[in-house]
Amino acid sequence: MKRENKNRVLTIILLLAIVVSAAAVIRQKNRPGEVNMLAEAKLVLYEGPKSLKAAGAEDLEAASENQRDLSLMRCTDTLIQVNGQDCFVYDTNVNHTRQWVSSYTPPLSRTPVAYFDFSEAARITVSLTERDIHTVKVSPMHYGIVPEIDPEGKSVTFTVTEPDTYTVTWNDSPERAVHIFANPLETDLPDFNDEKTVYVGPGEWDIESIILEDGQTLYLAGGAVVHGIVNANYAENITVRGRGIIDGSKLPGWKGTLAYIPLKFDFCNNVTVKDVIVLNPNAWVCQGYASRNGLIDGLKIISPRPNGDGISLQSCQDFTVQNCFVRSWDDSLVVKNYLGNSANLTFRNNQLWTDLAQSMEVGYETNKGYLPDPVIHNIVFEDITVLNNFHKPVISIHNGDNADVYDVVFRRITVENGRMGSGDGSEMPYLIDLHVGQSTSWSTTDERGTIRDIIIEDVTLLAGNDAVSRIQGYDGEHRVENVRISNLNILGQQITGFDDGHFEIDEATTAGLAIE
Amino acid sequence: MTGNITGRVNIILAAVLLLLIAFGFFYHPPAVLQEMKEENLTVVTAPDQTKSMEHPDFVKEEFIPVIPAGSNIALGMQAAASSFEATYTPRKVTDGNAGGVSYWEGAKDSYPNWIEVEFEEARSVHAVRVLLNPQNIWGRREQTFSVEVSSDGETYEEVVAEAAYVFDPDLGNETVVEFGQAEARYVRLIFTANSGSGGGQVAELEVYGE
Numbered sequence: 225m226k227r228e229n230k231n232r233v234l235t236i237i238l239l240l241a242i243v244v245s246a247a248a249v250i251r252q253k254n255r256p257g258e259v260n261m262l263a264e265a266k267l268v269l270y271e272g273p274k275s276l277k278a279a280g281a282e283d284l285e286a287a288s289e290n291q292r293d294l295s296l297m298r299c300t301d302t303l304i305q306v307n308g309q310d311c312f313v314y315d316t317n318v319n320h321t322r323q324w325v326s327s328y329t330p331p332l333s334r335t336p337v338a339y340f341d342f343s344e345a346a347r348i349t350v351s352l353t354e355r356d357i358h359t360v361k362v363s364p365m366h367y368g369i370v371p372e373i374d375p376e377g378k379s380v381t382f383t384v385t386e387p388d389t390y391t392v393t394w395n396d397s398p399e400r401a402v403h404i405f406a407n408p409l410e411t412d413l414p415d416f417n418d419e420k421t422v423y424v425g426p427g428e429w430d431i432e433s434i435i436l437e438d439g440q441t442l443y444l445a446g447g448a449v450v451h452g453i454v455n456a457n458y459a460e461n462i463t464v465r466g467r468g469i470i471d472g473s474k475l476p477g478w479k480g481t482l483a484y485i486p487l488k489f490d491f492c493n494n495v496t497v498k499d500v501i502v503l504n505p506n507a508w509v510c511q512g513y514a515s516r517n518g519l520i521d522g523l524k525i526i527s528p529r530p531n532g533d534g535i536s537l538q539s540c541q542d543f544t545v546q547n548c549f550v551r552s553w554d555d556s557l558v559v560k561n562y563l564g565n566s567a568n569l570t571f572r573n574n575q576l577w578t579d580l581a582q583s584m585e586v587g588y589e590t591n592k593g594y595l596p597d598p599v600i601h602n603i604v605f606e607d608i609t610v611l612n613n614f615h616k617p618v619i620s621i622h623n624g625d626n627a628d629v630y631d632v633v634f635r636r637i638t639v640e641n642g643r644m645g646s647g648d649g650s651e652m653p654y655l656i657d658l659h660v661g662q663s664t665s666w667s668t669t670d671e672r673g674t675i676r677d678i679i680i681e682d683v684t685l686l687a688g689n690d691a692v693s694r695i696q697g698y699d700g701e702h703r704v705e706n707v708r709i710s711n712l713n714i715l716g717q718q719i720t721g722f723d724d725g726h727f728e729i730d731e732a733t734t735a736g737l738a739i740e
Numbered sequence: 741m742t743g744n745i746t747g748r749v750n751i752i753l754a755a756v757l758l759l760l761i762a763f764g765f766f767y768h769p770p771a772v773l774q775e776m777k778e779e780n781l782t783v784v785t786a787p788d789q790t791k792s793m794e795h796p797d798f799v800k801e802e803f804i805p806v807i808p809a810g811s812n813i814a815l816g817m818q819a820a821a822s823s824f825e826a827t828y829t830p831r832k833v834t835d836g837n838a839g840g841v842s843y844w845e846g847a848k849d850s851y852p853n854w855i856e857v858e859f860e861e862a863r864s865v866h867a868v869r870v871l872l873n874p875q876n877i878w879g880r881r882e883q884t885f886s887v888e889v890s891s892d893g894e895t896y897e898e899v900v901a902e903a904a905y906v907f908d909p910d911l912g913n914e915t916v917v918e919f920g921q922a923e924a925r926y927v928r929l930i931f932t933a934n935s936g937s938g939g940g941q942v943a944e945l946e947v948y949g950e
Binding site for chain 2: 263265267447451
């Protein structure tokens, strides 16, 4: 090779080196990713109560509450580190049974739960001591998180930058899915010297009941586990907040008689529930009853026992439910008329995992109180991610009484896994179900009602059954009218007609239905 | 020859340099931050405990009720009311059970609503003890009522003027109202307010007399 050719090659290589190194410097400087964010990351970890039993293999058996210890425990087969620090993992109860159990004692399983607060970014490593990892999914899927699986298949690592609930599902099974409540740092703490502030600190506490009165704030600190309930009756300006846990595992199941509702607000005005976690109540979980002006924000619920509805607003008005996580063994979010009308309720940016019954339900009870001129109106469900829906419809209005149900919107609903019709849900295997009818179990009035002016838009079913849906009134007078469905996508297929979407439509009892 | 060697060395050096830069560019360190900056990490510690404990701020003192003199002569007697809500019928107030859902409640928004007990014959009475379910989930409330007596069920005489009474589960969820000795076949409470519900509520209406 001639000298000048060699020099040319050398020059090209050197130039290339300069370009590459300059690019490397720019890339490193501008890298928005985890390195810079983690360098500034803040992290708050909460030790769990030292009294919690370490869950052993016998505790993880699926068994009824008569057959094993349901206590909240410390998880031992799933370990979590956040930014290299150990994070306490709880082991609570869940229910994989897909059918009603008349004895009220279905077999319960267990699943790990952890929480922490952070800013900027959190690098999470989840390790399994007893099982191998073949596949892993981190939900919500819209974050596009692709975890790194270690070569031995025993742990995964991923980074999150948005406070939210992250659920790790192993090997395409709901068993032992890990729920991680990655909270934002806590701000605007209440004044702990204020006599109206009730403070419960870290540790495991037996408190039979905490009854809030006008102006009171209950603060459950992170690290607290309270075995008890929090109720208010005819109270105004009350708040329940903090990062602690309300746990019902010491209570026997309600079996249709004695329900200890962990968060119950009857005839209240101006209610705020923020951030707290509720695990294993003996019946349903968060009840607003004939109350006004509510904000339920960041509440986390895992309920495994019969009638374990998540957030149930009964004859409430002017409530917003947002940023919540609800995993429940009955309806996750539900609106009913018990005593008076329901109006102006918005459910926004919530994550649901519905092991039994419906994810977003209006009904069946629409006039339990037998009042004149019952209505349910202006109800909005938007930006909802349904991680799993295993049993009955995802989106449903079941008018079981004589109310006029109108102006209900379901928009931007993503169903990651819709297995409607599992177990004894086969009688209602619907993705969408709008129905006026008489229920032998839940109807009160002899007269029937109507459903009208319903908008369902931007609904996506990512995986699961090739779903069917139903729109059916009761008769020519009690119809389902003016329903507009748009941008419905089922398993990758854009639905442009009712036939495409496998809709069962009763022409005689419906009118003004459109899909586009 | 020397020029060739120098050129080759230069090429090798440049290639190594290039490789090093490329390695720095494409290599991702695996664990980015194994140890956090100490000032950015907060660990909230848990107290030492071996079992779940009663929380000291929520321990209730034992309540010892004050029972009026004489005996409860209303137990098992007939009861009537101006109205009732759902299944909360008047007979519940004389069944000896203040627990569960054994209580009377006046129909919502129908004040004044009243509840009364009727004896088989006129009796000498001097106090009433009004009970609600003592469970905490009932919550503290204030009820406003007056007490009237009658010998014939038509003409009533007020023996205690309207007043507000606190019912607090921490204090038994009950109240005792004493008055001067009166002859009565009927004893009636007339409710005009209840901060805990839409109508008057009574789980047991005990009447003390001879």
